[in-house]
Amino acid sequence: MTDTVYDYIVVGAGSAGCALVERLTRDSAVRVLLIEAGGSDRRFWIKVPIGYGVTFADPRLNWGYHAEPDAGLNGRRVYWPRGRVIGGSSSINAMAYMRGLPQDFDDWQAAGAEGWSWQAVRPAFERMERHLERDAQGKPCQRGDGLLCISDLRAQMNPFSERFLAAAHECGWARCEDLSAATGEAVGHYRSTVRRGRRCSAADAFLAPARRRANLRVVANAVVERVLLDGRRATGVTYRAGGKTVTARGGREVILSAGAVNSPKLLQLSGIGPAALLRRHGLKVRHDLAEVGQGLQDHLAISHVFRATACTLNNILGRRTPRLLAGLRYAATRGGPLGVPVNQVGGYLRSDPGRARPDMQIYCNPLSYWCSATGRTVLDREPGYLLGAQLCRPESRGEIAIRSADPDDPPLIRPNSLATEHDRDGARRALRIIARLAAAPALAGVTRERLAPGPGLTDAEALMEDYRERASTVFHPTSTCRMGRGPDCSVLDPRLRVHGLAGLRVVDSSAFPAVTSGNTNAPTMMLATRAADMILEDAATGQHERTPAHAT
Template identity: 75%
Template sequence: MDETIYDYIIVGAGSAGCALAEALTRDGRNRVLLVEAGGSDKRFWIKVPIGYGVNFANPRVNWGYHAEPDAALNGRAVYWPRGKVIGGSSSINAMAYIRGLPQDFDGWDRQGADGWSWEAVRPAFERMERHLEPDATGVPRQRGEGPLCVSDLRAQMNPFSKRFLAAAAECGWAQCEDLSATTAEGVGYYRSTVRRGLRFSAADAFLAPARRRSNLRVMSQATVLRLTFDGRRATGIIVRHRGKTAALRAGREVILSAGAVNSPKLLQLSGIGPAALLRDHGIEVCHALGQVGKGLQDHLAISHLFRATEPTLNNVLGRRMPRLWAGLRYVLTRRGPLSVPVNQVGGFVRSSPDRATPDLQIYCNPVSYGMSPSGQPVLDRDPGFLLSAQLCRPDSRGEIAIRSNDPDAAPIIHANSLATEHDRAGARRALEILNRLAAAPSLASVTCERLLPATGQTDPEELMQDFRDRASTVFHPTSTCRMGRGPTDSVLDSRLRVHGVAGLRVVDASAFPSLTSGNTNAPTMMLAMRAAEMILEDGATGHTERAHARLAPG
């Protein structure tokens, strides 16, 4: 099928894999293979920003995972969508661009990820970004020269969003001009990875230019079954593609960028992970590394829905004729309601003045909706809005584990929600913040009723029960192959190399030592850009990797 020996094989063409492919092929010297389980991202409802809801449960572009029944969420098996398409989750996410807060990355450094402090990573964010900001006449002006377009879309957002900002001011929260780069408390308009009315995913930013180079091969709709090794050195992958199975070789490194669910799954299927788990499923232990799959973190959010007395997006998108007119306007001009993601206003807030840093992230969307039996959002016809809040930095940790030795079997996802008092207290503070925001005059004056939870539910214990009944992931899983000090507390060193194995790195959100305060797409791409620099440095010297394999414990 392919006798080529590639310098680098990247598994996963998501946010991280696309950024790696661009950087590793840029000088034309390295032969790179990028392998993706999904297919093309050239789909109308991927490119249309409001199409996020359409692809939420679309099996053609989505792994469609479910976590195990979660005791803290009243035994619910929460839906975990993950991108299975070129661009990965950056092709199906809500497009909010948030770096995270300085304390997130300083925390990484303290946890053993040396060189990943805020001062170290901030320049990488700046190199990555190209901000498109409207001038006084509404014409976009560019700030920054990076490959990733981040757009200020406030001029096209629903007018109801101004209500959220007024209510936030009444709550005492300052308005932030550029929420995508905030380093402190503030509420404002979310910036989005959108360009000229179209989603601008990692595939658009990084992979599109890389695909013009002859030293990159992209293999889509290909399932990686396992990695191959020569002793303690990764040598390639076994892949199933177009009905055939083949071994493909990597002369320098194999890089897993399959995400926080699938990267640990693939390591375990390949014999790297907790020894007892591997033996239970009949997998030969190549390298016992107990932390593979452990340490899972995610944001758990609760949303309150309200009926409004003023028009919201429901008046357009929830009704047939206005929706058709909006669609026609979008096709002709790439503007209007379909050109703006649903997350419009939000930010980071402190739940009380005595907190030194923000502990909650909020989302304020000018739309209300339910869910169909098939998992698709269904918009209300009547005007409504949504307020949502999540704890920024939970400390509960779950686990990803293979279900069997079958590569096609979905892994076991133990979210382990609200496992600590810190997180349970954070859930209560999130409820208090939502009540406070909803009661602010600018919102209360245009609210008919609270739809969910019901208006009559006011007791804190009733509201906490509703939290357990309805709270859900906001799709930010991280830390299942985290960086750290050594194999007893982590999977990777601070250069993203797997402890004790040569020629193997993990570069995606699973490498985060801990969850960042906000949306994870931006820090994942930043991590990949910095990882590429490290990979090229180590490839140029040659000795670093050999020393890593020789000195690593185990």
Template identity: 60%
Template sequence: MAQTFDFIIVGAGSAGCVLAERLTANGRYKVLLIEAGGSDQRFWIKIPVGYGFTFSDPKVNWRYSAAADPGLNGRAAYWPRGKVLGGSSSINAMAYVRGLPHDFDDWDTAGATGWGWENVRRSYEALETNDEWHQGRRRLRGTGPVRVTDLSERMHPFAKNFLAAGQDMGWPFLPDMNAAAEEGVNTLPGEGMGYVRSTVKDGRRWSSADAFLRPAMKRGNLTVISGALVEKVLTAGWRATGVAFRVKGQPQTAKAAREVILSAGAVNSPQLLQLSGIGPAALLQRHGIEVAHDLPQVGQGLQDHLAVSHFFWANTATLNDRLGSLAKQMKAGLHYVLTRKGPLSVPVNQCSGFVRTAGAALPDVQVYCNPASYSTQANGKPQIDKDNGFLLCVQPSRPVSRGQINIQSADPGQAPLIEPNSLSAEEDKATAIRASHLLQALAATPAMKRVTREQRVPDIAGMDDAALLENFRERAGSVFHASCTCRMGHTATDSVLDARLRVHGMAGLRVIDASSFPNVTSGNTNAPTMMLAARGAEMVLEDNENRPLAAE
């Protein structure tokens, strides 16, 4: 006999862990959290620089691949997604970036009423504890469960060259990229460059599982089942009633007295809706799935960020000097084990910021600068260069192009078809060219030229517009910010969810994760995903306050 819970959450990732903690906090509700992956208690997950080793590890990663993308000259991009407690927050680069105010005002305009900047800003503040430098001493600001750490004093000294280059470009230095968006450091909020703040605590990754799930697991009203693949949402008429899933090949079901909440991410949440008969009718019928609810926008609207990176040889020491050989890596490893300090305690992404390209009214590009050069081996493992080098990277922040994610069969074990549809909008092509010109200018600043020994092939310096666009098509790749495939909006004709994250036309069913974004935010998506889940949990609790409890 299937056990009954008040709420069933599918996916223990960035959003699902938040929901599990918030929905169990008052002790009133019985909650089931189901995760396809296993434990996050792994060395390469906990060590900040270790995400290079989880990048392609099938034990913690879905390892998806997108379809051949015409906009990227037919290349098929690799799409890592977390398959582990903590989800992608356990394998990401740990950058904590809220996004810019206009991102969320655009959400409100798109139909996500109540999700404008002033509302979400308060939610961010409640989530965060900032570990930062203040007047020469460290301080904790805020009392939230998410530790956001200023690691600037541990970053490689070479990173100061990036900030100097930013000054050459006329970009203000931002002590805190996130605070700038609310404090108005510049006339355009959030514009400028600074050190990246990271979800790191005491030298270790601080994932959503660390911040939210571990405290919740101490409560008797939370049940966590890992290593379980959810195959479909069970429905009766227009209501979600539970889920069917498998553990070690054995089929099981669980009932939800109140709601089923999908937090499986931008790839798996639309896949699961479609497998459950909720999605475009023609697609479902083509795969022999009975249509429970014809909802055409499920899987549509996919957005992601593309970035183009260029490497340079340096004439002075970079992080390669500390990690460029096995002996140096072993020395750094010993130092980390003994002190939780040193180069392994800091993510490689060290400087970033939002800036405007020529003629842009608002910041439209995110810049990344890393004090290291490296490559990815055939097995997916990182290979840091022995010689000193560095990376400059630009990412158009607000793409217009939209793709789609659709099932390829009725088999829950088969990966869905991911079609990013990159650069399909002319506006995105124009932004890619302007962003590439910005990269040319950044590389040519006096600060960068002073430390550059050689520009590596391809040399971007002399490229014209046509060559820059072709270079972007040939070399740009995903930075793994997939979103919007179950987006909030006005009605079922333009979206999947209403502004309270409820699936249009279905009772007792919500989607709360990055797939719920109406538009991709300007920067890294982990912070806005956790914020969205915290606000979503408030909505769930408000909407269920007067409903009866689950049967014991």
């Protein structure tokens, strides 16, 4: 079955895809097809900010991937959730909004992503943001007129969160009023992609207005099986929906926004990737591009869980009657404990004063809980809290590779965690940061015991072994189709075009030359915002018809 010819076909209605189609569809003469493997995001636990713990393992909303046994983590197969729903992972994430640090983007430029320096990307962040704040008199106010709402929710946060900030002050760490835009060491309240008590995903911010335009078609519950090529030019895709296989033609470009796991998978299934891998699975090599799927980076974090003597969110969410009352309050006002994400306080830190830039990100949650190997969230009924830390800029790199030629087979995810001494030392420093914060009087004075790891575990080597046993992804995979100087070291040029092919781009976190220092949702949407400008510029000048340099 052959579908209509579109100017642009975008694969994936996640953080990048939604931001991309909003910009592309502003021109009523342009026809855009957006294809999403998942279904509707109109679900209660998606929209309620505290619902992250429920959607985290819901197979109706989630690809539910697991990484391969990871030698650096004692051979464990870590759970890797990825959004399979309108809005993608922005519909199931913890909603923390962090741009990253300026040096992250200057490093992108130094790695060959010309035009992606901090000076170049900062206006794109500002253009898409709308900060919902309170003025000096406590009245609601707004800063910026972008489509993405970012809320300052500190007034609604659990009172225990103030203890984290007091402890940070005792450790000598400076407090920041707007942590989302921090440019150096800073601790404060996380700002969240929340609007009037409901999640503001990329679908809510960008796709909702685009859907009101007649030139956008959205096809949900559709799995793209391959990109179609005519010689060196991408001409469309085939996808499966409702038991039928459909061919959609792209007159100008095919744009993959399926994420750092599924974009390289789709390229490989289409015969674009390492020739040996493709031949091993019986696929015709359409374009030998060795770096497709290589370079995987992610943030690896460890959490320590404590039982507290003061009230925390556990007193509400861990007990039936208070939880019911909180639900009634939310239904009536969209406020209260259910209206605030669990990540409430954190920031960027230097693990020692001699470092020129922050090398750690911390998370301080006024709730004690655990995640099982299958992703199920288990709450403690007694009051408690969690301290987490991650190395901002790991050096280890892994890979994504197809398991077979069957599009329904999940890909192989090989994180290659703690593969470098830099990262192993970073893990030790993360443990010391957590210990330092927990020992500050503001927290130590209200701590009954450490639950995970157990209180008897104090030896540095034993704590490192616990790290290997419990550390996990914080769901920030990047760089598997990264931008760079050429096909020997990258997949994309700085305009996000696949080396050696015309009419094909990748626009999502897989394009990052390296992972940013913090949460990756904000820079992914920024990247898509800038990519849309590039795509329209190239269409205006005819550049989209030309095969990028370095054809092989």
